[in-house]
Amino acid sequence: MTGHQNFNFQLAIDQLKEILEADFIGLALVDLSKYYHELKWRYVAGNISLRYRKIVLSSGKGVAGLVFKTGKPFRVEDADERIDHLDLYNYPIIVFEKLKSFGAIPLFKDDHVHGVLLVGYRESNKMTVEKFEQFKATIGSKFGPFHHKERLKDDVIEQ
Amino acid sequence: MMLSSSDNVPELLQKLYNRTTEAMFFFGAEGQILSMNEAAKQIIEPEIYQKMLQGEADSICFTCRGYTSEDEQMTCVSCFMANPMQTLTSFQLYLETKDLGVLPYSATYQVIDEQQQISVLMLRNLTRQTQTQEVLNQKLRVKQVIQAQENERKRISRELHDSVAQEMLSSLVDLRVLKYMNVDEEVLEKLRQTEGSLMRLLDDIRYLSVELRPAVLDDFGLEAAFRTHIKGLEKNFGLIVNFYSELKSNRYEGEIETVVYRIGQEAILNAMKYAEVEEVFLRLKEVQGNLCLEVMDEGIGFNVNDFTPEGTGLGLFGMRERVELVGGNLTITSSAHEGTKVQVEIPVKKERATSENHNS
Numbered sequence: 109m110t111g112h113q114n115f116n117f118q119l120a121i122d123q124l125k126e127i128l129e130a131d132f133i134g135l136a137l138v139d140l141s142k143y144y145h146e147l148k149w150r151y152v153a154g155n156i157s158l159r160y161r162k163i164v165l166s167s168g169k170g171v172a173g174l175v176f177k178t179g180k181p182f183r184v185e186d187a188d189e190r191i192d193h194l195d196l197y198n199y200p201i202i203v204f205e206k207l208k209s210f211g212a213i214p215l216f217k218d219d220h221v222h223g224v225l226l227v228g229y230r231e232s233n234k235m236t237v238e239k240f241e242q243f244k245a246t247i248g249s250k251f252g253p254f255h256h257k258e259r260l261k262d263d264v265i266e267q
Numbered sequence: 268m269m270l271s272s273s274d275n276v277p278e279l280l281q282k283l284y285n286r287t288t289e290a291m292f293f294f295g296a297e298g299q300i301l302s303m304n305e306a307a308k309q310i311i312e313p314e315i316y317q318k319m320l321q322g323e324a325d326s327i328c329f330t331c332r333g334y335t336s337e338d339e340q341m342t343c344v345s346c347f348m349a350n351p352m353q354t355l356t357s358f359q360l361y362l363e364t365k366d367l368g369v370l371p372y373s374a375t376y377q378v379i380d381e382q383q384q385i386s387v388l389m390l391r392n393l394t395r396q397t398q399t400q401e402v403l404n405q406k407l408r409v410k411q412v413i414q415a416q417e418n419e420r421k422r423i424s425r426e427l428h429d430s431v432a433q434e435m436l437s438s439l440v441d442l443r444v445l446k447y448m449n450v451d452e453e454v455l456e457k458l459r460q461t462e463g464s465l466m467r468l469l470d471d472i473r474y475l476s477v478e479l480r481p482a483v484l485d486d487f488g489l490e491a492a493f494r495t496h497i498k499g500l501e502k503n504f505g506l507i508v509n510f511y512s513e514l515k516s517n518r519y520e521g522e523i524e525t526v527v528y529r530i531g532q533e534a535i536l537n538a539m540k541y542a543e544v545e546e547v548f549l550r551l552k553e554v555q556g557n558l559c560l561e562v563m564d565e566g567i568g569f570n571v572n573d574f575t576p577e578g579t580g581l582g583l584f585g586m587r588e589r590v591e592l593v594g595g596n597l598t599i600t601s602s603a604h605e606g607t608k609v610q611v612e613i614p615v616k617k618e619r620a621t622s623e624n625h626n627s
Contacts, residue, residue: 159545160505162505163502169503194541
């Protein structure tokens with residue numbers, strides 16, 4: 109459906125969830141088959157609602173949109189502290205899945221961001237710097253057809 | 268009615284002097300105070316009152332903070348006391364009052380005995396009138412700001428839609444033509460990527476244009492505009508809006524449609540931000556010549572009469588102002604177990620809206 113069938117994404121994120129002891133994992137991918145490139149959450153693990161399916165992510169908005177646009181990882185250790193609760197509606201996936209601590213990385217293909225991988229916890233201060241490093245190390249340089257290439261050094265966007 | 272005999276007048280005057288809410292001061296030739304009534308005593312700081320009683324010249328200056336001239340709010344330039352032989356009615360005077368700070372008064376200064384140069388100053392409290400005037404001015408200003416904002420948005424939105432997006436589209440077409448020319452696979456792949464980013468950019472521009480002001484509101488009316496907006500909300504925020512409309516494709520005056528659309532938008536946004544709900548109900552209907560909009564949620568509610576705005580508090584204020592702009596009514600009811608309901612009723616003159624009255 110999305111033109112990435114050859115790799116078992118569901119299995120990959122299920123495994124990742126276990127390794128990182130995460131509460132939620134989401135994988136947003138660009139739909140290549142559509143004429144029009146649509147970024148949506150395609151694979152999830154540990155979700156508590158199905159509302160993620162409704163959302164079409166636009167570049168530059170929300171967690172996935174930000175990572176998609178900038179091509180840089182994004183980490184929030186304590187969502188309550190970092191994101192003003194009045195601004196929270198701009199991060200629907202965080203609200204729907206009640207995430208308190210999360211990190212997201214871009215997935216590249218031919219130097220373009222084609223997907224975003226989000227790892228989240230429902231308790232604050234879980235996504236520490238070490239955890240984020242572990243997350244990136246676990247993914248390694250390749251995730252299915254994608255490579256986890258960072259254009260610059262490991263700079264996390266500090267909001 | 269019998270004319271009161273002249274013996275009665277002093278008694279009545281004495282009563283008036285003691286009971287009136289207007290402060291009265293009698294001045295002698297030097298500006299010394301001969302007498303002050305109870306009302307005057309009430310507004311003056313006790314210490315200054317005692318000082319004024321001692322009959323110093325120009326002792327009114329202890330409490331007077333100037334009068335309003337055409338040039339200044341409070342000034343002493345050509346003070347009314349400087350020329351004691353003239354009579355001045357209804358000018359605005361500021362006094363330093365007990366407890367309440369500097370307040371405006373409507374003053375009358377009059378000479379009542381030219382031989383002995385006795386004059387009287389009477390003051391009427393103007394606070395309420397000044398406040399009313401201020402509120403009125405503020406409302407007018409807000410209305411002008413709202414209208415200016417709407418016009419400006421319309422202009423930018425059109426500019427984006429008609430010229431920026433169009434240009435972008437023609438470049439996109441040019442780019443697509445390239446794909447059918449004799450180019451190798453590597454170039455083709457790069458072309459596809461560029462096409463993809465351009466498409467996304469075009470989408471962003473269109474989204475921005477609609478966000479600023481939906482052209483569909485001008486072209487197809489409220490129902491269509493709300494449907495588009497709701498689709499956007501679901502896509503961007505995963506919010507479900509249950510929309511019931513009995514309007515069909517009825518059209519109203521441009522101004523009314525804008526007001527209803529903006530209030531609907533604001534109310535839904537409020538529900539999404541504060542009510543902690545996943546679902547909002549939106550209803551549009553026309554009842555007895557009134558266009559009705561209802562936005563409801565089953566969220567946590569708030570105390571309508573006494574709440575501390577979590578945001579700027581301008582949203583609610585703006586909604587009210589917008590409704591008043593078209594002579595409508597806004598009712599907000601909210602409680603912790605029933606959620607919040609925003610109701611708007613606007614009297615409408617049935618009219619076929621054309622894009623003309625939208626552009627005015």
